[in-house]
Amino acid sequence: MDAVTYPDKNVTEFIKQNFIPLRVLTDSIPLSTDFNVQGAPTLILLDKSGKEHYRAVGFIPIEEMIPLLLFGIAKTYFDLNQFDQAIQKLDVIISEHPKSYTAPEATYLWGVYGYKSTHDRRHLRQAYEKLRHGYKHKVWTIRILPLVKSIITLLVSYLWKRNYL
Numbered sequence: 001m002d003a004v005t006y007p008d009k010n011v012t013e014f015i016k017q018n019f020i021p022l023r024v025l026t027d028s029i030p031l032s033t034d035f036n037v038q039g040a041p042t043l044i045l046l047d048k049s050g051k052e053h054y055r056a057v058g059f060i061p062i063e064e065m066i067p068l069l070l071f072g073i074a075k076t077y078f079d080l081n082q083f084d085q086a087i088q089k090l091d092v093i094i095s096e097h098p099k100s101y102t103a104p105e106a107t108y109l110w111g112v113y114g115y116k117s118t119h120d121r122r123h124l125r126q127a128y129e130k131l132r133h134g135y136k137h138k139v140w141t142i143r144i145l146p147l148v149k150s151i152i153t154l155l156v157s158y159l160w161k162r163n164y165l
C-alpha cells in the first residue's frame with residue numbers, strides 16, 4: 001500500500017486529520033505479537049486507551065481506503081456507545097461512497113445502530129429498503145431481512161393482542 005494507497009493526497013490528508021498513525025513491521029516484537037499482526041498489510045484501529053475496534057488485513061485500494069477508515073471510526077464510536085457519531089460516519093459512507101465495498105455493510109449497520117439508539121423499528125426498515133434497492137444481491141441485504149421480519153411479527157402479535165387487528 002506504500003506505493004499506491006498511502007501516497008494518495010486525499011488518503012494522506014484523511015489519515016492526518018483523523019488518526020495518529022503508527023507503522024509496525026511484522027517482525028517488530030513485542031508490538032506485532034501484542035496485536036496479533038500475522039501478515040502485511042494489517043490495518044488496526046485503536047481507541048485512545050489502546051483497545052482494538054477494527055481490523056483490516058490485505059491490500060486496500062485508494063478508492064476503498066477512506067470509506068474503510070470511516071467504517072472503522074463508526075465501529076469504534078458504536079463500541080463506545082456513541083451511536084449518533086457512529087451513524088454520522090456511516091451516513092458519509094452511504095452518501096459519499098455508495099459504490100465502495102463497505103457501503104452495503106455500512107447501510108446494514110446504519111439500520112442496526114439507528115434501531116439500537118432509538119428503538120425505532122423504522123431504521124431497520126429503511127436500511128432494508130436501501131439495501132434491497134441499491135445492493136440487491138449483497139450479503140447484508142440478506143442478513144437484515146430476518147431482523148425486519150421478526151420486528152414485523154412482533155408488531156403484528158402486539159396489535160393482535162391489543163385487538164387492533
